Amino acid sequence: MHAERPSEVVIIGAGIVGCATAYELARAGVRVTVVEQECVAFGGSGRNGGGVRAQWRFRIELPWAMAAIEIFQGLDEELGIDSEYRQTGNLVLAADEAEMAEHRASVAEQRAAGLDTCILSADEVYRIAPALDRRAPIVGARYCPTDGSCNPITVTYGYARAAQRLGARFLLHTPVTAIAVGGGRVQGVETPAGPIAADLVILAAGPWSLPLARTVGVELPIEPHRHHVFVTEPVPPVMEPFGIHLASGAWWRQARSGAMHVGLGLETPPTFSQEADAAWLTEAARTILTFLPALARVKVVRCWAGLYDVTPDACHIVDWAPGVEGLLIAAGFSGHGFALGPITGRLLKELLVDGRPSLALEPFALSRFSAEGFGRAATIL
Known part of the structure; x- marks a missing residue:
């Protein structure tokens, strides 16, 4: 657990989760660097259908989905974009x-x-x-x-540009080769252009989170x-x-x-x-x-x-990595990540800056996949 407010955060991945988190942290005055192997929205955030829905969700996802829709309703004004968001049903x-x-x-x-x-x-x-x-x-x-859709590329880029306006730094076409650890805690990340120091790293690289977590001995069920x-x-x-x-x-x-x-x-x-x-x-x-x-x-x-x-239960992981202080995982969204991206970014800011997220993170703990605790995370509603 990382109890103190971070002074320097590196986010791996410039998808909706990474960009929304960068925006929320930068707005709170945290220094943020987003490192992305390709371009903004290169992965699933730029390749999905743009659905924004609350129904047909796992029970534990429903509060997140409903809160996300509230954010989407005001997102164009907040980010200064035209997301094509419509509540078509x-x-x-x-x-x-x-x-x-x-x-x-x-x-x-x-x-x-x-x-x-x-x-x-x-x-x-x-x-x-x-x-x-x-x-x-x-x-x-x-x-x-109240369900609907929007343009996912516009939304993801909207978050990225808003984060940049607030001081966040984006290093695109810069693959992370390893997460740097010393003395059991995060030191930053390694890239072909050199190391980037940080006291906290957020791993939000979608499926590429799997090989990156392995560089510090963490196995993700993705x-x-x-x-x-x-x-x-x-x-x-x-x-x-x-x-x-x-x-x-x-x-x-x-x-x-x-x-x-x-x-x-x-x-x-x-x-x-x-x-x-x-x-x-x-x-x-x-x-x-x-x-x-x-x-x-x-x-x-x-x-x-x-x-x-x-993931095995088709629900995401938002949790601290075991044995690596300062490494926060936000991955495994199983095709649900675009619609949940805005609320995920807000909750991660609340966790790191305020110390108290407004919605429960415990249902999305990595430990639910342990031999003792694994099962279907929840019923689809």
């Missing part, structure tokens, strides 16, 4: 009655926690989203009107898994809410520009490759037409891949 579509039963139970629990969410029949779904094919495997849905997105040419309004179909693994949203963003979660072996796969694109295009046949003649203009840093 989010439909989590059920393929059968068994899924609907799960939805009903979790919606009741989420409503008790204060989230505005409800159950919709199939007819109600089609009234909200008439473009959905009535032959698709949809028997109903859960719906949250695997890198590749996920894809494709984007179409702009089209007239198709469907306003963000759509997720659990049984098929498909999701889609229409950006403010009119372009459709489409993803399809397929099981893949662990990899650090971010190269897009043509076979995935074929399968994703076939799947989306099951739900939105109006896209049949629409052109795909881009396709990319990015990495999830996946």
